[in-house]
Amino acid sequence: MGTPEFAVPALEALHDAAHEIVCVYTQPPRPAGRGKKLxxxxxxxxxxxxxxxVRHPVSLKSLEEQEKFAALGADxxxxxxxxxxxxxxxxDAPEHGCINIHASxxxxxxxxxxxHRAILAGDAVTGVTIMQMEAGLDTGPMLAMVRTPIEDKTTGELTEELAELGAQLMVGTLRDLAIHVPVAQDDEDATYAPKIDKAEARIDWSKPAEEIERLARGLAxxxxxxFEMDGVNGPERVKLLRAEVTEGSGDAGTVLDEDFAIACGTGSIRPVRxxxxxxxxxxxxxxxxxxPVNKGVVLPNRKA
Structure with a gap:
């Protein structure tokens, strides 16, 4: 049961491990591309x-869909x-329930x-947890875990890495499922990772350079x-996909040199991509x- 690219390695790994995959559930086809074809x-x-x-119901709330799922007789x-x-x-339908690959x-x-949230927060390490699912949001007992350093990875790079780690960890977990003792999560240590809001994506140059560097990686x-800069036909939106923290200071949003160093609330960054x-x-x-962007240009800042 999965939808995006993140879930593909798990499906392929389960297939390669010779599991009998009785059915795949995914979200319905969506309009995409210029022609908005499904x-x-x-x-x-x-x-x-x-x-x-493949089945792609809009919802699993109906009795009909639940009965169709149970009829698969999945382990x-x-x-x-x-x-x-x-x-x-x-x-409750499968004999061993539903087991989730969660990327934290x-x-x-x-x-x-x-x-996204692990990078934005400046975490040094993240990983994958294999979890027995229950009704709460990612609250179920944990069966297995693997860690990896975040370093200077983007969300895109880390997503690919965790997808592969999660796929292999799931195959190993299912191979010896009986020996994996469920470990309850400590709710007091829980933090939450809400979806990225559109307003978060606009760069606020008054923030510290380190925070803006993480924002660039975390949303790439x-x-x-x-951010916005002057274009031929007015303000032009430019995505900052990777940046580096550099030396220099000035009023937030000011271009400090001909190689595009930009002053932040504290410190400065230099775009990389x-x-x-x-x-x-x-x-x-x-x-x-x-x-070319001239020294002294002031980039418009996000409005509070």
């Missing part, structure tokens, strides 16, 4: 390629970024955006931290070659 999810495409039955349901709430009858070290970062590649609206991402040197 596009199946990455998991849907992978399941079809592997010759596995266990593996869940990875499915995106639908699982009612109690779904959680629980109970830290329960919720929808654990990878999507939705992308962004940027993307203009409708254009491909590019390194700073290529960006400045096409559009």
């Amino acid at each position: 596009q199946p999810s990455p998991v849907h495409k992978t399941a079809e390629r592997l010759g596995i039955e 266990v349901a593996v869940v990875a970024a499915y995106g639908l709430i699982l009612p109690q009858p779904i959680l 070290i629980l109970p830290r970062w329960r919720g929808a955006a654990p990878i 590649p999507f939705p992308g931290a962004w 940027l993307q203009r609206a409708g254009k491909p991402a590019m390194d700073r040197a290529d960006f400045l070659r096409g559009k």
